[in-house]
Every structure is written in structure tokens, then in C-alpha cells.
Amino acid sequence: MTDGANGTDANTAAHGTAATYAWAPAEPKKRKNRSGLWIGLPAGATAVALIAASLVLIAPGASVAGVQIGGLTAGAAAQAISTRLDQTAVTVQSPDGEITVTGAELGATVDAAALADQAFSENPMWNPSSWFPEGADIAVDVDPSVAASVLHDKLPGSYQAPVDASVAYDEGSQAFVTTAAQPGVGIDAAAVTSALQAAFDEGSAATTIEAQVVPIAAPVSTEAADAAVAKLNGILDTAGFYVGDERTAPVDRATAASWLSVAPDGDGGFAISADAAKIQPAVDALAGEINRDAVNASVIVDSAGETIHEQVAGQTGRTLGDTADIAAAYATQLTEGNGAYALPVTETPFETTTTERRIEVNLTTQKTILWQNGEVYRTYTISSGAGDHATHTGNFRIGWKTQMQDMGCVPGYDWCTRDVPWVAYFNGDEGFHGTYWHNNFGTPMSHGCINMTIPQAKELYEWAYRGTEVSVHY
Known part of the structure; x- marks a missing residue:
């Protein structure tokens, strides 16, 4: 017989006697330690x-x-x-x-x-x-x-x-x-x-x-003040209202200075301010200075169309744009050191009228003809150079002009004529001029110049600008 533990009594077994078995009471279960x-x-x-x-x-x-x-x-x-x-x-x-x-x-x-x-x-x-x-x-x-x-x-x-x-x-x-x-x-x-x-x-x-x-x-150092002065005087140098690069409405230095205030800025420098209300009267007057009608140009040209004289300078027309915000905008610009205010302007272009002028000298007919726009403007009977002093032929242009001059009155010349009027040279020492010492026009008489009456020489002198073409031929 086996006990509940399936074991034998050790002492009995050792003495060879029969074993006695008994149920032992069960040991109580240990309580878990929860203190930890x-x-x-x-x-x-x-x-x-x-x-x-x-x-x-x-x-x-x-x-x-x-x-x-x-x-x-x-x-x-x-x-x-x-x-x-x-x-x-x-x-x-x-x-x-x-x-x-x-x-x-x-x-x-x-x-x-x-x-x-x-x-x-x-x-x-x-x-x-x-x-x-x-x-x-x-x-x-x-x-x-x-x-x-x-x-x-x-x-x-x-x-x-x-x-x-x-x-x-x-x-x-x-x-x-x-x-x-x-x-x-x-x-x-x-x-x-x-x-x-x-x-x-x-x-x-x-x-x-x-x-x-x-x-x-x-x-506030002297150097800081000098920098402010340079900036302010730069404003005065350029103060005004501009159309393109033109200072069309200048502002005088005292007036511009009266618009400006300068004071220390708290950081060792200077702050510049401008009063828009003081600028406004100048803005109100701009229309009278800016607005204008176009002026057409009038120029004298040669046979190739190149300008040799501007009789009337062309000028564009101008109309000033909106001026409502100019005073405030200019005040802001002045604080930045810029005195040149660019105006809003609409421009009208001008037209150019050209007049072609040239002079013809016919040595065969002893005539001088002024041509204008392809038509004969004046014809004069003249006296050209005679003998060994014959006037040279060729194409020339009017160069130096003088209202009066002595001719030949220097060493090397065997003649002298005082107070020759209305001289217009075209070839070295050959030119047109008035003549008071003879009245034999239509016959070669001169030392190479074109002799004309004094009124005719004056008219040619005033009509023919420097650069006017001169053609001399037989």
C-alpha cells in the first residue's frame, strides 16, 4: 500500500519490519509577502x-x-x-x-x-x-x-x-x-x-x-553734421521740377531751404524732413511754367537734305498731368536727399519744314543764280575773275563770312581795296562781295572773286548760310 505521497517509511524499511502509513495533515499555505x-x-x-x-x-x-x-x-x-x-x-x-x-x-x-x-x-x-x-x-x-x-x-x-x-x-x-x-x-x-x-x-x-x-x-559729431550738410546742399543744387533732363521749373535755394527741416535723429545723425504744405504753392504754379504749344522747326538744307542752318528751332508741346499728389511725393523724395522731381507730362511732337538752298555761278553768262527748293529765287549779273585771275570752276561751299574787309592790302599783293562789303568766301580767297569801284557787271573784271552790286551782295550774304553749296562752271 502506498501513501498519499507515494513514499515508504524509511525507518521501517531499514529494520525490515512492516511499514505503517498515515495521512499527514497538509501544511498551511504560506501567505504572499506584499510588503515589497x-x-x-x-x-x-x-x-x-x-x-x-x-x-x-x-x-x-x-x-x-x-x-x-x-x-x-x-x-x-x-x-x-x-x-x-x-x-x-x-x-x-x-x-x-x-x-x-x-x-x-x-x-x-x-x-x-x-x-x-x-x-x-x-x-x-x-x-x-x-x-x-x-x-x-x-x-x-x-x-x-x-x-x-x-x-x-x-x-x-x-x-x-x-x-x-x-x-x-x-x-x-x-x-x-x-x-x-x-x-x-x-x-x-x-x-x-x-x-x-x-x-x-x-x-x-x-x-x-x-x-x-x-x-x-x-x-552728434562734426562728421555727422558734415554728411547732413552735403546731403542738404545736394538738394539745393538740384531742387526743381523736371521734364526729362531739363529743370523746367527751378526752385531757388532759399525757397527749397524753407521747405526743409533738419534735426538730430537720436542715433548720432540727422533726420531731414520736408513740409508738403509749403511745397504746394510751387506745385499750384506749375501749369503756367510747363504747359506750352508745339513750335514747328524750320531748317535750311543742302541738295542732299542735310541741315546747314536752323532758322526756327522746333519745340515739343507739353501738358502737365495730375498734380494732386506731387507736393506729398516731393516732400518724401526730399527727405531721401533727391531734389529733382520728375513731372508727369504729355508731350506733343513738332513738325519740321525744310528749305533747300544752293548757288550756281555761270561764268559763260556771267550770272549768279540762287536756287530755293528747286526754283530760281534770284538771278544776278556779276563780274568774275579776268585773265590770269579767272575764277576757278568746281563745287564748293560757303565758308567764312564777314560784313566788311580790306582786300589785297598786305605784302605780296600789287593791289589794295579798302572796306569791301558783304564778303562770303567759297573757295580759298575767292568769294562773293559787294563792289563800289566799278559798274561794269556782265564782264570779267576781278582778281578771282564774284563782283556784285552792294545790295545784291548783302542779299546773298544774308540768304546763303555757311555750308551752302556753290557750283561754278562755264
Whole structure:
């Protein structure tokens, strides 16, 4: 018989006796130990919280300019950095006494947020290898105007204010002129700034320096004023209303200057402004200066149609366009330094009338004929050169002209005629001229010139412009 455990009694078996079997009572089941679960839950939650915190905190030991930021969030670190800078104090010893100023009073700032973000990025708590990094320094930015103001207020005896350069219109020279800047003196603000930077870098809450009185440049320099003057005078040089490249309606310098205002711009330079209301009267008068009818041209041409003289210059007609916005637009343009305003104009072209003129000299008939547009305009009986002085044949053009001249009255000539009138040369020393010493026209009589009566010579002189063709033939 086998027991419930399928085993034999070991003692009985050893003595060779019959075994006695009995059911043994079942052992009670052990209760599961849940203490570990109850204890582990808070520990796990803490671990999760620590992990979460490590994801937003800066590593232990991190510092910026002596400010300990380890274990802080980036936002808290930025606040700590800024607070330290605000509270850093500089004691300034000067000839006028001793004062203490803080970073906050000097207008000092740092980009604390960017630095804190960088510290967390490079040294997060979750990365143990980044713990206890070396400290980092950052540049302190001090507003020069704030620093100068606070030092001036606390040490007024050490200051003499600089005088800014200025710009004004001078009626005598009709130009804008510069009044040069004058430097002042005061406490060396740069030395104070450097001391603040050094103290902040070292993590010191306070420092002391001996500051000297140094020259202080005017915020608005002479160079800035000169640049503004050059721009303003450039406006005056070109001020006016233009049609194309023509300054059709000039604006005098004093008037243009009265439209302009110039003042410091707050950044060390000058701002130019213009008053559209003052410009408007000039705009209202433009139509009378701009509008005009076209004028047709009249020109004298040669047989090839080339112009040899302009009798009447052609001129396009003009009509001014809409002027409603010109004053405002010009005011804006002047602030940019441009004094030339291009007007909206409609132009009407002109026509050109041509008149062809040429002169013919017939040595056989002893005639001079003026041709105009292919028709005979005048015919004169003349006296050409005689004998060895015969007038040369060929095609020439009128060149030099003079109303009166002595002829032959120089060494080398065996004759002299005074006060020869209405001379128009066409071939060297051969030309047309009036004649008072003979009346034998129709017969060669001259030393090569074309002799004419004085009224005829005057008419030809006034009719034939330089460049007029002259044909001499038999």
C-alpha cells in the first residue's frame, strides 16, 4: 500500500519490519509577502520624479560668472544670473569724491536666458558626465547713455557737458553749414564698465576702481553734421521740377531751404524732413511754367537734305498731368536727399519744314543764280575773275563770312581795296562781295572773286548760310 505521497517509511524499511502509513495533515499555505510592493510604490514614484526633474535641470556644479546654477531650471538660472549682475557694485573713486553704482543703475544687461539655455544644453542633469563643469563667462552689455547719466548725476563736479554739432541754413552763402561739435569731460565710463565686467566674471559682489576724468565726445559729431550738410546742399543744387533732363521749373535755394527741416535723429545723425504744405504753392504754379504749344522747326538744307542752318528751332508741346499728389511725393523724395522731381507730362511732337538752298555761278553768262527748293529765287549779273585771275570752276561751299574787309592790302599783293562789303568766301580767297569801284557787271573784271552790286551782295550774304553749296562752271 502506498501513501498519499507515494513514499515508504524509511525507518521501517531499514529494520525490515512492516511499514505503517498515515495521512499527514497538509501544511498551511504560506501567505504572499506584499510588503515589497507597498514599499516599492513610493520609491518608484520618487525615481520617476527624479528622472523627470533631471530632464529640465542643469547639472550640479554648473556656474556662470560665479553664479551657481546647478540644479536649477534654465528659467531660474537666467533669473539668478540677472539678479547677480544687477546687484554687483562698483565703487568709483574720483577727484570729485567716491560713489558706488550697481549693475542695475548702470543699465547693465546680459543675455541670461540664452546662456542658461546653453548651460542646460551642454550640462543637463540627466548626463552625469557633464556634472561639475567649468564655469563660463559672458559679456556684460552696458548702455553708454545710462551709464554716463548715472555717473553724471552722482559726480556732477567731474562733468562738463559736450556740445553737439549742429546744422543750419546760412542766407549769406545760400547753403547749409555745420557748427562743429565741442567735446566735454567726465568720468571714464568705459573704466567703470570694465570694472563691472571684471567683478562679474570673478563672481565678486563688489569692486573698487580709481576713475579718471577723460574727454567725452559729443553724441552728434562734426562728421555727422558734415554728411547732413552735403546731403542738404545736394538738394539745393538740384531742387526743381523736371521734364526729362531739363529743370523746367527751378526752385531757388532759399525757397527749397524753407521747405526743409533738419534735426538730430537720436542715433548720432540727422533726420531731414520736408513740409508738403509749403511745397504746394510751387506745385499750384506749375501749369503756367510747363504747359506750352508745339513750335514747328524750320531748317535750311543742302541738295542732299542735310541741315546747314536752323532758322526756327522746333519745340515739343507739353501738358502737365495730375498734380494732386506731387507736393506729398516731393516732400518724401526730399527727405531721401533727391531734389529733382520728375513731372508727369504729355508731350506733343513738332513738325519740321525744310528749305533747300544752293548757288550756281555761270561764268559763260556771267550770272549768279540762287536756287530755293528747286526754283530760281534770284538771278544776278556779276563780274568774275579776268585773265590770269579767272575764277576757278568746281563745287564748293560757303565758308567764312564777314560784313566788311580790306582786300589785297598786305605784302605780296600789287593791289589794295579798302572796306569791301558783304564778303562770303567759297573757295580759298575767292568769294562773293559787294563792289563800289566799278559798274561794269556782265564782264570779267576781278582778281578771282564774284563782283556784285552792294545790295545784291548783302542779299546773298544774308540768304546763303555757311555750308551752302556753290557750283561754278562755264
